[in-house]
Every structure is written in structure tokens, then in C-alpha cells.
Amino acid sequence: MKYAYYPGCSLHSTARDYDLSTTAVCEELGIELVEIPDWNCCGATSAHALDKEISIALPLRNLAIAESMGLDVVAPCAACFNRMKSAHNAVMQDAELLSRMTARIGKPYSGKVRILPLLAVIDELGADVIQPHVKRPLSNLKVAPYYGCLLIRPPETVQFDDPEDPQSLDRLVAALGADTVKWPFKNECCGAGLSISKPEMVVKLTHDILSMAKRCGANSMVTACPLCQANLDLRQADVEKIYGEKLGLPAFYFTQLMGLAFDIPSSHLGLDKMMVSPAALLAEAGVRGV
Amino acid sequence: MARVGVFVCWCGSNIAKTVDVEKVAEAVSKMPSVVYATHYKYMCSEPGQNLIKDAIKEHRLDRVVVASCSPRLHEPTFQRCISEAGLNPYMLEMANIREQCSWVHDDKESATKKAIELTAMAVAKARRNEPLFHQEIPITKHALVIGGGVAGIQAALDIADAGYKVTLVERTPSIGGRMAQYDKTFPTLDCAACILTPKMVDCASHPNIRILTYSEVEEVKGFVGNFDVTIRKRARSVDMSKCTGCGVCWEKCPVKLPSEFDEGLGQRRAIYVPFPQAVPNVPVIDRQHCRWFTEGKCKACEKLCPAGAIAYDQEDELVNEKFGAIVVATGFNLWDYSAYGNFGYGKYPDVISSLQFERLINASGPTEGKLVRPSDHKVPKKVVFVSCVGSRDDEHGYPYCSKVCCMYNAKHALLLKEKVPDAEAYVFYMDIRANGKGYEEFVRRAIEKYGATYIRGRVSKIFEVGDKLLVRGADTLLGKPVEIEADMVVLAAAMEPQPDAKDLARKLSISTDEYNWFSEAHPKLRPVEVLTSGIFLAGACQYPKDIPDSVAQASGAASKVIGLFSKDNLISEPTVAEVDEDTCTGCLLCKEVCPFSAIESKTIYDKNGQPIKVVSTVNEGLCHGCGTCVAACRSSSIQLKGFKDNQLLAEVDALAYAE
Numbered sequence: 032m033k034y035a036y037y038p039g040c041s042l043h044s045t046a047r048d049y050d051l052s053t054t055a056v057c058e059e060l061g062i063e064l065v066e067i068p069d070w071n072c073c074g075a076t077s078a079h080a081l082d083k084e085i086s087i088a089l090p091l092r093n094l095a096i097a098e099s100m101g102l103d104v105v106a107p108c109a110a111c112f113n114r115m116k117s118a119h120n121a122v123m124q125d126a127e128l129l130s131r132m133t134a135r136i137g138k139p140y141s142g143k144v145r146i147l148p149l150l151a152v153i154d155e156l157g158a159d160v161i162q163p164h165v166k167r168p169l170s171n172l173k174v175a176p177y178y179g180c181l182l183i184r185p186p187e188t189v190q191f192d193d194p195e196d197p198q199s200l201d202r203l204v205a206a207l208g209a210d211t212v213k214w215p216f217k218n219e220c221c222g223a224g225l226s227i228s229k230p231e232m233v234v235k236l237t238h239d240i241l242s243m244a245k246r247c248g249a250n251s252m253v254t255a256c257p258l259c260q261a262n263l264d265l266r267q268a269d270v271e272k273i274y275g276e277k278l279g280l281p282a283f284y285f286t287q288l289m290g291l292a293f294d295i296p297s298s299h300l301g302l303d304k305m306m307v308s309p310a311a312l313l314a315e316a317g318v319r320g321v
Numbered sequence: 322m323a324r325v326g327v328f329v330c331w332c333g334s335n336i337a338k339t340v341d342v343e344k345v346a347e348a349v350s351k352m353p354s355v356v357y358a359t360h361y362k363y364m365c366s367e368p369g370q371n372l373i374k375d376a377i378k379e380h381r382l383d384r385v386v387v388a389s390c391s392p393r394l395h396e397p398t399f400q401r402c403i404s405e406a407g408l409n410p411y412m413l414e415m416a417n418i419r420e421q422c423s424w425v426h427d428d429k430e431s432a433t434k435k436a437i438e439l440t441a442m443a444v445a446k447a448r449r450n451e452p453l454f455h456q457e458i459p460i461t462k463h464a465l466v467i468g469g470g471v472a473g474i475q476a477a478l479d480i481a482d483a484g485y486k487v488t489l490v491e492r493t494p495s496i497g498g499r500m501a502q503y504d505k506t507f508p509t510l511d512c513a514a515c516i517l518t519p520k521m522v523d524c525a526s527h528p529n530i531r532i533l534t535y536s537e538v539e540e541v542k543g544f545v546g547n548f549d550v551t552i553r554k555r556a557r558s559v560d561m562s563k564c565t566g567c568g569v570c571w572e573k574c575p576v577k578l579p580s581e582f583d584e585g586l587g588q589r590r591a592i593y594v595p596f597p598q599a600v601p602n603v604p605v606i607d608r609q610h611c612r613w614f615t616e617g618k619c620k621a622c623e624k625l626c627p628a629g630a631i632a633y634d635q636e637d638e639l640v641n642e643k644f645g646a647i648v649v650a651t652g653f654n655l656w657d658y659s660a661y662g663n664f665g666y667g668k669y670p671d672v673i674s675s676l677q678f679e680r681l682i683n684a685s686g687p688t689e690g691k692l693v694r695p696s697d698h699k700v701p702k703k704v705v706f707v708s709c710v711g712s713r714d715d716e717h718g719y720p721y722c723s724k725v726c727c728m729y730n731a732k733h734a735l736l737l738k739e740k741v742p743d744a745e746a747y748v749f750y751m752d753i754r755a756n757g758k759g760y761e762e763f764v765r766r767a768i769e770k771y772g773a774t775y776i777r778g779r780v781s782k783i784f785e786v787g788d789k790l791l792v793r794g795a796d797t798l799l800g801k802p803v804e805i806e807a808d809m810v811v812l813a814a815a816m817e818p819q820p821d822a823k824d825l826a827r828k829l830s831i832s833t834d835e836y837n838w839f840s841e842a843h844p845k846l847r848p849v850e851v852l853t854s855g856i857f858l859a860g861a862c863q864y865p866k867d868i869p870d871s872v873a874q875a876s877g878a879a880s881k882v883i884g885l886f887s888k889d890n891l892i893s894e895p896t897v898a899e900v901d902e903d904t905c906t907g908c909l910l911c912k913e914v915c916p917f918s919a920i921e922s923k924t925i926y927d928k929n930g931q932p933i934k935v936v937s938t939v940n941e942g943l944c945h946g947c948g949t950c951v952a953a954c955r956s957s958s959i960q961l962k963g964f965k966d967n968q969l970l971a972e973v974d975a976l977a978y979a980e
Contacts, residue, residue, distance in 0.1 A: 195662020215784030215791070246786065 168208025470498020
């Protein structure tokens with residue numbers, strides 16, 4: 032199994048742990064990731080707010096390179112994935128736009144590539160393929176699967192999982208031997224884009240999510256998006272201080288949980304990069320010391 | 322050689338003020354075939370009509386042109402007039418020089434010129450008119466009512482009371498329909514059963530009504546006055562003539578299933594009557610679930626039945642009968658709100674439909690009228706009612722308003738407070754549509770006297786936390802998000818057409834709208850008729866309706882049927898399509914385009930019985946003379962009597978070559 036890998040900016044910066052664990056887990060599963068050479072920004076944040084055509088041209092260039100490699104594209108970041116799907120859909124529905132865009136990026140694009148979030152690749156493998164790799168089932172972890180928005184919405188764009196009650200993370204968590212917490216805020220807004228302009232709102236939204244997860248019995252969170260993870264993890268201390276609530280919920284990437292279950296060394300999973308340390312939880316759960 | 326008389330009317334000053342009528346008469350008098358032309362102040366008056374009659378005799382006229390008002394107004398008058406003088410009524414031609422000339426123009430000179438042209442066109446057509454004759458079609462005075470809800474029941478009773486036979490076909494085991502499921506009815510709070518069951522019993526005991534329950538219309542052929550209908554009587558597995566309705570069979574039946582009548586909240590057996598007041602009070606065996614039919618053992622009901630009425634070997638029966646008219650009253654279906662993922666995809670047990678709420682507060686319901694939550698049977702203290710679930714919502718459901726939900730939401734809020742006085746009722750609404758007699762007052766009562774809290778806004782999400790349901794929405798009047806921790810949520814799901822409405826429409830050759838509601842002939846002026854003669858609509862099969870509207874329309878449909886049956890014969894209009902079998906190529910494009918299904922294919926055989934060719938043929942009872950087939954025919958083989966190509970082209974020529 033071989034994919035064109037698009038890490039995007041976050042996996043090379045704030046979400047290094049996602050990148051590390053993705054690489055480690057894919058290696059374990061025999062998934063070969065070939066980084067797209069000379070990739071550029073996916074167009075999230077500024078581009079699509081300012082110039083529609085640039086927001087299409089940017090991801091389309093990456094897709095065109097992947098197409099020339101003859102590989103399907105894997106994007107672990109939900110925002111990258113969403114931008115790629117949006118651009119692909121836009122040019123596939125408008126031949127005139129496609130020819131304008133290919134002229135702009137100076138590369139042909141026929142739209143033959145499949146664009147997948149990493150979670151979809153893992154989900155397509157299924158529990159039957161995952162479980163034989165599980166050496167240390169995560170039996171004492173009670174994990175609240177948190178999908179956020181960009182991975183599953185808008186449904187007609189992403190065509191992945193269910194927009195209101197998604198299940199792919201739930202299935203994965205169960206396959207790893209952990210408890211999947213049933214809770215209602217799987218797809219609540221984490222405040223992502225307002226992180227800089229309105230941090231107080233992000234603190235409130237993050238609080239609502241973490242607090243609900245805790246109320247429903249979770250002792251940890253799992254995400255598939257660098258922005259979700261950043262808000263849940265990075266803001267947790269603020270939330271605890273402002274709301275006077277002890278949360279202590281480590282927010283894992285699903286690849287980190289997989290790595291733990293596969294017994295991959297912690298140093299390959301970037302667990303040390305998490306702001307809310309999972310060390311105590313993992314020790315208590317008997318998964319391992321970090 | 323035709324002898325045409327032209328009669329130009331002044332219509333007082335209506336025409337004469339703008340049109341020089343004298344000049345019109347003079348101009349057309351010079352046209353070929355015109356042997357007489359005159360003008361008169363009021364041609365429709367008795368002296369005016371006598372003028373025409375006398376002229377017919379005196380000048381041996383064989384066709385008459387009246388230049389006056391619209392034929393919609395006085396064509397029948399002048400047709401009668403000339404037929405009294407011995408001419409075929411279709412030898413009349415009218416030129417509309419009032420609505421289409423004098424009333425819409427100011428300049429007398431040009432108006433006069435136009436009036437001359439219009440009259441000349443009529444003369445040109447009249448020259449080619451041929452005598453046409455009505456056909457008389459006998460009427461079978463037996464009505465078929467499809468659907469045994471309150472609309473069907475009302476229509477059946479009205480027709481039967483007028484002295485005509487009615488067959489009422491209902492597909493479930495009992496008549497009663499949706500109304501039988503309801504608890505109380507807005508705005509008077511009469512108990513639905515108390516006002517409906519007497520009507521159901523009246524139906525059953527009426528000498529002119531035959532009820533066929535557990536039956537469905539299989540095929541409909543024929544046309545107004547003479548529908549030929551096949552009805553499938555599904556095997557009840559119980560002999561109706563022997564059964565006394567004692568109930569021993571269903572008490573002892575070991576199979577328990579969710580009851581459709583109780584909207585899945587209660588249970589029924591494999592042999593069952595849907596509800597205690599069922600008419601007829603004879604059970605049916607649900608063969609898909611009965612142990613005898615699925616596993617070949619049990620037969621408990623047969624062993625216990627004191628009347629020996631169980632009949633496992635019964636088979637479906639096909640009844641073929643003629644009917645003169647059909648009333649369609651098949652009602653509505655409740656939309657499946659599980660399409661709303663943000664309301665939990667129908668997975669939360671205490672998020673229920675309004676119809677389920679009706680069953681929960683109904684004394685004959687699964688809880689005998691004690692309002693409890695389906696999940697834990699606790700009495701709910703805080704209930705949220707959500708309007709427009711699937712109505713006025715293009716994204717999930719339908720763009721239309723289901724019309725009755727605002728009223729029953731108010732009713733439910735009020736009944737909640739009556740059942741559980743310390744309960745709180747919250748109603749999320751988009752607009753309150755309470756436009757009926759006593760309706761607005763009723764809603765105000767629910768709000769002001771019963772203290773229901775109305776919140777203007779949509780609900781964005783419903784989710785379970787512990788044993789509570791959190792309802793999150795917007796209060797658009799306050800401009801703030803709201804969150805209510807409720808014990809139970811009642812969704813006013815949209816009313817939608819029956820899932821098989823399209824199939825029935827196909828069988829009946831009637832049309833449906835974009836949602837599959839049955840289409841009326843005219844939205845304002847012919848609301849109970851459909852475009853196919855002899856078929857009428859009653860109740861919510863046409864569009865969401867409440868009980869008063871359904872009953873009113875049912876009586877309207879019944880009066881249409883009674884009007885039809887008051888004649889012994891139907892007089893068919895002779896202006897229908899006619900096929901020239903010599904030139905018809907049998908492409909049957911006309912059959913495709915006919916909106917009334919009046920065209921069939923016909924095989925012509927030689928004298929040895931060998932087929933020669935296929936042609937189309939027109940059923941004059943069904944044809945409305947719309948002319949669509951004429952326009953579609955590639956070989957001009959189909960013509961509309963009274964409006965043939967040569968007649969219409971003569972009119973065009975008369976206009977084109979006018980001086």
C-alpha cells in the first residue's frame with residue numbers, strides 16, 4: 032500500500048507528534064507514505080477567506096503533483112483534507128475553472144486521485160487488519176472520540192463518515208481495546224478558527240467539550256485534527272483555571288493511541304509533546320510508563 | 322353552398338361605443354356565403370334571439386355567426402337559440418368583439434377594423450362547421466371511496482344518505498384512519514374517538530354502504546360513470562360471517578409485536594384488531610408473524626375460537642365491480658424524522674413524534690392515558706415541543722408547511738399541563754400559523770392560561786446527557802442561544818403523502834404534484850375535482866389538512882358525486898378528438914401526451930382475422946377536447962371535432978387576407 036503523503040504545515044510544526052506517530056504507525060502497518068515533493072500551503076485559513084481562486088489553485092497544485100506520481104493522496108490534517116476535497120470538487124464541476132486553474136499552476140490535473148484523510152485509510156483497513164498488530168490493548172482507557180468539523184463537514188464535500196454521528200474513530204478505539212465513551216459532543220465546534228481573534232470564546236467551547244467528555248465518563252480524548260488537538264490540549268490549562276474545574280484529559284491523536292497499542296516506543300509517538308501529559312493516566316491504566 | 326347569417330351585437334354601449342357595429346355588419350355582408358347580416362342592441366335578449374330565429378327561417382340560414390361577447394358567457398344561449406330554430410347547435414360561431422375588442426381599445430376606427438376581422442374569421446370558420454352530436458353515456462350509480470379515514474367516512478355517509486350505493490375500501494383492518502389515533506381535537510378539545518366512532522358505526526350499519534377493510538384497489542379502468550375497478554380483498558384468515566369479536570383469540574395469541582396503531586409504543590398480537598373500537602370488530606391474522614404461518618405450529622386461536630371463525634386457508638379475493646364515481650381519501654403519512662442527525666437519528670427513546678404523544682395521552686393508548694416517558698416510564702416534568710420538523714425545511718424534509726402542527730403543538734402543550742399540572746411545556750416555533758375558526762384564541766389559551774412557554778426559533782441539536790435530553794436552540798426574539806434540559810421531546814414531524822400515492826395515482830390516471838400529493842383540477846375554483854372526470858379528492862391526500870378541512874372537502878366531494886348521480890345519463894361533449902385510421906401510423910405519440918389517458922392503441926384486422934395495422938383510438942368518455950394530441954400528431958391524423966385544421970386555418974387565412 033503506497034500513498035502520496037501531504038503533511039501540511041501543522042504536521043511539520045505544532046503537530047509534530049501527529050507526524051511522528053503517523054509515520055511510525057504506517058510503517059508498522061506496511062503503509063508506504065511518499066511525501067509529495069515540493070508541496071505548498073493547502074490554502075486553509077487566509078487563502079480561502081481572501082481569494083477563492085488562490086484557495087483552489089494552492090491545493091490543486093499539490094494534487095496535480097500527486098497525480099503525476101500516480102498515487103492517491105493521504106492528508107492527516109482535517110483542514111488540509113477539506114481544502115483538497117473542496118478544490119477537487121470545484122474543478123470537477125466546472126471545466127472552465129479547471130482549465131483556468133491548470134494554466135495557473137502550470138500542471139495538468141485530471142482528477143483521478145482519491146483524496147483521503149488518514150483516518151479513512153485506517154478505517155478502510157478495518158479491525159481485522161488492525162487487531163493483529165495490537166500488542167497491548169488499551170483496556171483501561173475510556174476515550175471520548177472527538178471528530179470536530181472539517182473532517183466530516185460539509186458532508187457533500189468530504190464524503191466521509193456521518194456528519195452528525197460519525198463512527199470511524201469509535202470503531203478504531205474499540206479495535207485498540209479501549210472503551211469508547213458514548214457522548215453527544217463528537218462534532219461540536221472547538222472554536223478552531225477563532226483561536227487567535229477570540230480566545231475567550233475558544234476557551235468556553237473547549238470547556239464545554241472537555242467538560243461533557245468528563246461528565247460522560249472519559250479519561251482521555253482522541254482526535255484526528257491538529258487544530259482540535261491543539262485547542263483541547265493547549266487550552267486545557269486555561270479552561271481549568273477559568274472554570275475552576277479539574278479536567279486532566281490527555282488529548283491524543285488516533286495515531287498515538289494506535290502506536291501505544293502497537294507497543295511502538297513512546298519516543299516515536301511524540302507523547303512528550305502533549306501539554307496535558309498522559310503519563311499518569313497511561314501508568315494507571317497499565318499501558319506503560321512514559 | 323353554405324348560407325351564413327351574421328348578427329352583430331351592440332351590447333348596449335359596451336360594444337357600440339367603441340365599434341361601429343353597422344359598419345361591421347355591412348363589411349361582412351359582402352363576404353362569400355354571407356346571405357344576411359344585421360346588428361341589434363342586445364342580441365342575447367328575447368327580441369334579439371327572435372331576430373336570429375326569424376332570420377334563419379326567412380333566409381334559410383344553415384350557419385350563424387354572432388359577433389358579441391365571449392363564448393364563455395353566451396355560447397350556450399345562442400346554441401340553444403339556433404337549435405330551437407332547427408339548426409345543429411355546433412353550426413354557431415361566435416366572434417368576441419367585446420372582451421377582446423371594444424373593452425380593451427379606445428380608438429373607434431381601429432377597433433372597428435379589428436371587429437370586422439374577428440367577425441370575418443368567425444364567418445370563415447362557420448362555413449366549414451359540421452353538425453356534431455352529443456353522446457349519452459349511462460351512469461353506474463355506485464360510488465367507490467378509497468380510504469376509510471374521517472374524510473372517506475364522511476364522503477361515504479353523505480353519498481349513502483343521498484340514496485346511492487357506496488363501497489368504502491380501507492387497506493388496514495379497520496376504518497377510522499389517523500383520527501382514530503388522536504386523543505382530543507383542537508380547538509374544542511372534543512375527544513376524537515367520541516366524535517369519530519359513532520360515524521364509523523353509522524358507516525357499518527348504513528344499508529347503502531359496504532365496507533371492505535384489509536383491501537386495496539388493484540386496477541382501475543374505464544371512465545366517468547363507468548369505472549371498472551378490481552379490488553383485492555386480502556385474506557383476513559378469519560371468517561367475518563362467523564366471528565363475534567369476542568377477543569379470546571388475541572388474548573391467547575403468543576406472538577407480541579409493536580402495534581402500528583400505537584406508533585410502536587404498545588404491542589399487538591399476530592391475530593389482532595388494531596384498536597378496541599375497530600369497525601369491523603373482526604381480527605386479522607398477520608401472516609408474516611403468525612406462528613402457524615411462519616413455523617407451522619401453534620393454532621392457539623383456532624383451538625380457542627368459540628365461533629370456529631379462524632380460517633387459515635383463506636385466500637386473497639379479487640372483486641371486480643363497476644363504479645360511477647371515485648372519491649380518493651387516502652390521507653397522509655408522517656415523515657420519518659430520523660433524517661435529522663442533529664436530533665439523534667431517531668435513536669433517543671424519549672424523543673418521540675407528535676403522533677406517539679397522541680397515543681401516550683390517549684385513554685385507549687399503551688399507557689391507558691398516563692403520560693410517561695417511553696424509556697423509564699417516569700412522568701415527564703419538562704417537555705419540549707419542536708415545530709416544523711421536516712416542514713419548511715428544504716434541507717432535511719419538505720419546503721411546504723404541514724399546516725396543522727402549530728395547532729396540535731398548542732393542544733399538546735395544553736393537554737400536558739392538564740395531565741401533569743406541575744409540568745413545564747416549551748414550544749419552539751418559526752411562526753404560529755393559527756388561521757382557523759377559534760384557532761388563534763386556542764393558542765393564546767395554551768400560552769396565557771396554561772402557561773406554555775413559546776420560544777421563537779429553531780432547535781439546532783438534541784442530545785442525551787444522563788437521563789435528560791438537552792435541547793439546544795436559538796431564541797430569535799432575544800437573539801440568544803437557549804438550552805433546555807428536558808425529560809421528553811416531541812417532534813412535530815411533517816405530513817407527507819402516502820408512500821404509494823404515486824402508484825395509486827397511476828392506477829387512477831390522476832396527477833400528483835412534486836411531492837406526490839394528488840393534484841386538484843384548479844387550486845381555487847375546482848379544489849375537490851381532479852383533471853380526470855368522475856374522480857374527486859377528500860382530505861389530506863391532496864395537501865396537509867386538519868379535521869374540519871378534511872370533513873368539509875369530503876362533503877364537497879360527496880356533493881359532486883351526488884350531482885353526477887342525479888342524472889341517468891352523462892351527456893358527452895362532441896368536441897373531442899377523432900382519429901383518421903387510414904393515415905394514422907400508430908406511433909402512439911398522442912397516447913403519450915394525453916393528460917387524461919383517453920387514447921389507447923387499437924389493432925385493425927382484415928377479414929381473415931390477420932392484423933393489418935395498429936392505430937390510436939379515442940375514448941370519448943375520457944377525452945376533454947384539449948387538443949394536445951392534435952398538436953403532437955406527426956401525420957395530422959388526429960383532429961379535434963369542431964376545431965379541425967381546415968377550420969382553424971380558414972380563420973387564419975381570413976385574417977391574413979383581410980383587406
